[in-house]
Amino acid sequence: MNKLSGTACDARQRGPRHSGGEAQEGPSHGARLGKWAGMLSLAAAMTGTLPAFGSGWDLLNMPRGVTNVSTRIYSLHMMAFWVCVVLAALVFGVMIWSLLFHRKSRGAVADVTMVHNTRVEIVWTTIPVLILVGMAIPAARLLVRINNNTDSELSIRVNGFQWGWQYQYLGTNVSIVSKLATSSDAASMLDSHINPRSVPHYLLDVDHPLVVPVGEKVRLLITSVDVIHSWWVPDLGVKRSAIPGFINEASFTIDPDKPGVYRGQCADLCGRGHAFMPIVVHAVSPAAFETWLKQQESAGKQVSSGEPAPPAAST
Amino acid sequence: MTESHETAVHAEHDHKPHGWRRWVFATNHKDIGTMYLIFSGVMFFLGGAAAMGIRAQLFKSGLELFDPAEFNQLLTMHALMMIFGAVMPAWVGLANWMIPLQIGAPDMALPRLNNLSFWILPFAGALLMSAFLVPGGAPAGGWTMYPPLMEQFGASFPMVIFAIHLLGISSILGAINVIVTIMNLRAPGMSLLRMPLFVWTWLITAFLLIAVMPVLAGAVTMLLTDHFFGTSFFNAAGGGDPVLFLHVFWFFGHPEVYILILPAFGVISEIIPTFSRKPLFGYEAMVYATASIAFLSFIVWGHHMFTVGMPVSAQLFFMLSTMLIAVPTGVKVFNWTATMWRGSLSFEPPMLFAVAFLFLFTIGGFSGLMLALVPSDYQYHGTYFVVAHFHYVLVPGAVFAIMGAVYYWLPKWSGRMYDMRLAKWHFWLSAIFVNVLFFPQHFLGLAGMPRRIADYAPQFTDWNMVSSIGGFVFGAAQLLFPYIVWRCVRSGKPVGANKPWEGARGLEWELPSPAPYHSWQEPPSEAVLAHGAEH
Structure with missing residues (x-):
């Protein structure tokens, strides 16, 4: 039952952090023990009156991840x-x-000497x-x-803000502001009457994802401009608080054979938009990454001047 | 005929003011204990209403009921109401009722202080609740109140801080009273190591309260001065450090969770021997284990903040000290198990709650052990796995112990027996649906659902729905509790001269039921003490 292979057509690929449409997917949610199936059917029986959506019953365990x-x-x-x-x-x-x-009802007599x-x-x-x-x-x-963050090949400054993330590739002029995708944003509004299930990766999709190479050690320098946030991508095994005025370090090396899309969310309450600041990491081959970075650098002048700076704190 | 008999008994002891004066000017530990318990019950249902709102919002993906800002207010106020309004006052209420009865004292040592520490509460509670009514609504930064987020909230911010100050003062005064009572008013012959475990655990809890409530007061005062007086304790731009708040808060916060659970250990240590008809196994080990847990609670605060970027050595220290807590806690669980072993068990409502406590608190302990491992905690931190963990130790832990205690001692307080059949219904609905409510939250957290989010990705819907249904039924079942208590007090069957529980031991059972308004005016003799300790 252990599904470890990274096959693209894993039928049970319904995790929050994987995009179904990607050519290359990360592996499935780690080993799921056969026993869970029994528990599942029990739970399903217990809640038999529920409509059988069947989309999330198998989300039971921590993902094995890709590092x-x-x-x-x-x-x-x-x-x-x-x-x-x-x-x-x-x-x-x-x-x-x-x-x-x-039991007393079975005639058991207490052994009162047992103190x-x-x-x-x-x-x-x-x-x-x-x-x-x-x-x-x-x-x-x-x-x-x-906690050994030495020997990294790429450093990225991660800046949390209310509500999104800014990524600065150190040593380049490439800076990305990554916010909740507009499709999710629209559906999340009160009385939007948009079924979240009709929105691809509802609340787990962003406009501009973080792009990183596989097989290289990436170091993150994590901070915040307003309140405490927390940068978390379960498949990378990284969670670090983003604290205004302080810089936290974290690093990860994605397995070379695991390019894909990995999703996460802010993990520290940061105000009204806490549920609405997802993290999306595109892990691509080093060659593809270099090409992408060059493109961004050459387009950099427009992008960086065109991108708004992270907004200041506001309620 | 029983009526007239009771009136006669009452008249004998009934030197008490009548009407509102009896309550407003109360100095009798039983009256004050009753008021504490009623206050706690009211806050439990208000905090529960907030919880129902949270579970309704999370019933499915896509915002349903509340704006995210309102949702954050609900979850913040739910925690504050439950911790400071429901659980802590319930323990002080039980301490008021039971400590004098159990140690053979005529009352608490400082009755007027006792009046003050109770009467602060309704005002503090009202101030806390009125935060919902001011512009901008209640604080929405979580009960942990981390800056700088906490400082973004408007008019309610100083109100909640003042409410916390008041609640803290009330707790400190209550704790002083408990310590002075236990140290000075024990019956002759009741040495420390003859005290019932409920008294022991409360003595230790009282020291914890005195040690850490001022720390909380300091932390929130620094928040206040940062916000209004231009200090920069937690403001990095002014040379401060937001993480300092986390350290100070959790230096209070971890002992605080033991303040919520240690008296529960005491209650369980009273109930299990009674319904096993057997003395508690390893009494002294239980006392030392409680003291060890209390000591360790001061050196583990860092485990609430493994992801904030502490040095590796500090993380290692906090991991090891946290894991160490499993040893005395394990000793307790083993001792309770050994108490039931070769006992003669029966399953009246207090015992049912105690047995459920034993199983479910242990599950919360296991998830706590998993959370102690720092690398795994990097994945668990800030997720529903943590929510599941602390609700397992607080709901089927602390709250079940409080309910067990009420079902255990209510016949002593009122002289009447409650409806056993209804109480068993209350138990089974609670015990089953508390698991439907909280067990799936382990799955949600592991699968990647952060806590304190107002909306979630659709794949989390199924387990959230199960959890919400569990929550609604659990919540509805709790309405039985005040009804059962009210009916018992109004029209329950008098328990008469016999002990309601044949296996019950201890001085409180040497008194008639209901316990007279003024009890132990003459300290119990050594013969009474010895008789109380026998079966």
Whole structure:
């Protein structure tokens, strides 16, 4: 059931971050465990009165993503998840046993002498410590790896504003202002009477996406001009707060075989338009990226002068 | 005949002012406790109404009911009302009612202070609620009030800050009263390590309150001076740092979440032994575990802000200290489980709520452990996964414990038994639909839905719809609760001389039901203490 191949025609490709029309798609939402299907049908049965839209029932887990870091985060997440499942099975098992068999109605008589047991208490204090150490080691390793932002090949300044993102390719005159696509904007208005399902990538599409090369380490220098925002693209495994007056660093390297469109959203409440400042990343081959960047640079004078500066803070 | 008997009993103890004076000038811990609980109930339903609005808005993709700015007001006020208006006052109300009864004290140590700390609340609550009425509406920056966003809100901004100051003063006064009462008014022979766990957890909670409420007051005061007096604590343009607010806020905020949950641990530690007909397993370990959790709560605040760009070493520290909390929390869960083991269990409503607490709070604990791992937290932070996590620990955690406590002690307070069948309905509807409400939010968060968004991409619709339906049924089921309590107090069957719960232990059960207006005027003797501790 693990769908890891990046086939373009993955039928279950309904994630928020993938555009259906792209020639080259990112991989599907990571491994979906067969067991989920059972849970799904149970949930579907529970809510049988709902119209069966069927578009989002399979959105259950974190995406594996398209970078080494995002894949390792996914593995760490699944490791922690299964540790919790096993512990829950043990603890809940004992509880359920008591609930079933130590009932007064079944004639159970309480063992009132059982008030404490030092040996048992030491065991159930030490074993969790060992499990936690086992979880902390890989987490700490990965944390150090993620925060290594050296040796990047491309630096982009990311500037959050109410409500959109501005991207400045450092060392060039290329600057992009990226805001919610007008189709989504129109449909989001009160009483627009536009069905959001008829809008492609409703709320997850922008006018001018961020374009990056695959296979190269891209460093982001993230800040904000007004309030705190947070730049998040799940498939890249990157989330960093954009804080006015301070610059945060983050970096990612998209797997060379995973060009595609990756979508995300602002992840910190930033006012009225918080739900309406998506992030779209076009990952293209390095050659295509160079061509694009050159085009932008030559057109740069018009673009940068034509683009409005990020608006000042306003409510 | 029971009527006349009751009147006679009442007349004996009934030296109390009548009419409005009894409540406005109240110094009796039972009256004040009752008022706290009523206030808490009112705020619970107001905060719940805001929650219903949120779930209605999120029922499907595409804006339906509220403008995004109004939606942000709803979610901000929902949190403030529930945390400061519903859960904290409920715990102070239960402390007022139960601590004197449980330690053999005639009243709280500082009755007039007690009156003040309650009567601040309705005014603070009204001030908070009236934020909706001023131009620009209520603050909409989330209960975390991060600057600079928080400073963009208009007339309601200073009102909410003043309301928070008042609520904080009320909490501090209440906490002082609890500490002084426990330290000075215990019955002779009740050493600290003979105190019931509800008293223990409240003692520790009271210290947490005194330690961190002033920190919150400081944080919001700095917001205020930044906004009105030209300071730049959090304004980068003036040399300040917005992240400073996050540090100060969460230095308050993390102990605050334990303020909400530690008394719940106490309540569960009272209820489970009663309905297992067995003493609590590992009493001393429970006390030390509570103290450890309280201590750790001061050194984990950074886990709320892993994505703000702290140094790696700081992130590592906060990850490890956070994971450490799992150890004492695990000890508690294991002790409760061991208490039920080889017990003689029965499932009256308080026990049902306590068992649900045990399972669902543990689920919230597991997602908390996952959130502690910094790399994974980079993906979870600011999503519905976090919303699911903290609602699991606060709703089937703190709120279920409060309801369990009311169902447990209501016969003691009123002398009457409530309708068990209705209470079981209330329980089952709550326990089932709280999961329908919050479990799918784990999926939504993992799949990429940020929290606090007024509208979402269509692929998130299905689980949001499930969650909203769960929310509506859960919300409607809560209406049973005040009805059950009201009917019990008005016309419930008198419980008579016997304990309503055969397995109940502790001094409060040595008193008649209802507990007389003035109880333990003579401290209980050692014989009564020992009898109270037996089955």
